[in-house]
Amino acid sequence: MRAIAYSKYGHSDVLELVDLPVPKVGPDSVLVAVRAASVNPVDWKVREGYLDGIVDTTFPVVPGWDVAGVVERVGLDTPELQVGDEVYGYVRKDWMHGGTFAQYVAAPVRTLARKPASLSFEEAAAVPLAGLTAFQTIERAGVTAGQTVLVHAAAGGVGQFAVQIAAARGARVIGTASPRNHEHLVALGAEPVAYGDGLVDAVRALAPEGVDVVLDYGTDDLVGTTKALLKPGGTVASIVDAKARDELGGHYVWVRPSTADLDALTALIEAGQVRVDVAQVFDLADAAAAHEASQSQHVRGKVVVRV
Incomplete structure (x- = not known):
């Protein structure tokens, strides 16, 4: 072959x-x-x-x-x-x-x-890999309807799936991305904010009381932004920074193969909720x-x- x-x-x-x-x-x-x-x-x-x-x-x-x-x-x-x-x-x-x-x-x-x-x-x-990564971090964080979820690197390969899956669950999604990707994030169901300086203030302007869940697919300041924005009792899950688990008490996720989770993604795709x-x-x-x-x-x- x-x-x-x-x-x-x-x-x-x-x-x-x-x-x-x-x-x-x-x-x-x-x-x-x-x-x-x-x-x-x-x-x-x-x-x-x-x-x-x-x-x-x-x-x-x-x-x-x-x-x-x-x-x-x-x-x-x-x-x-x-x-x-x-x-x-x-x-x-x-x-x-x-x-x-x-x-x-x-x-x-x-x-x-x-x-x-x-x-x-x-x-x-x-x-598969990107979709499962998003699905499994969302599962681990326990995202449910009515929550406000902050997605770091929301326009990336994993982040795009996470925005759509969280929105399909009825969550409000705020996504960080460069300004050139903001229109795309809106189409996926997120409220976009620019990463970098001013991020905390930008998120606070949208969610004055903070967020229920932080999903990290890439940020330079996970600990600082999470401490500033996560509500008491909230959850953080990261695929790139073990500090999510070791310093913030959340989850550090390495994606696993799973037929059941792929079937769940298929259902979302066929329902038109994930593109x-x-x-x-x-x-x-x-x-x-x-x-x-x-x-x-x-x-x-x-x-x-x-x-």
Whole structure:
């Protein structure tokens, strides 16, 4: 099969289009014929070796955890799925080796769900990691109707999903972003404020009594802004700063594969409450350019690779 792989850590130029054997399929896995995969910031961080201390790596590594495709072959005990099923998922395994930037990926059934019928394969591939991250931080924080939720980095890949999911639950959402993204946040259901100097005052102007929940997907001053804005008894959840847990008594979240949570996202998508923003689509052979586009942080929405 054709795949993108790298045999050492480094910049995007270590990525090569290669021929590799079709992966074997374990008893609780299925072989997915990949139609699309998407790039997440963690992909280039893994490629550059930043996760080497916590994740075992077997070279050559095929990158990618997000996938959308069709079940090609089933394992010995996979009653959940059948050949021909259209699926999507966050195919994170316990070590780095066989990822989704390939014609085929062996995926444990616990990482997959049936693809939303209303989405193309490219759109579906943009959902799993970012969508699950947003969903699981919101779940951990216990966001409910009537609360006021502050979302840091609301226009980012995860933040956009979080704004929509929280709004779908009936929460009032205030989102931080650069001014050029404010109109976009309004369309997603958030009240935008600019990050940086004056953030606390801007949020206080909208929510004089403070906020019930802080969801952090990227801010330079989580502790300071949270102490200034969070109501007594409120909750903070972060995917980037362990101080949310260690200093603020909240939650530090690392996203996990979950069929049930993907099904919940599918329901929101099919109900029209969550939309998917694809910024650019690259061919598999151009995966290095896809990594570079994501790493530049100048795109709004997800970068997708078509296989």
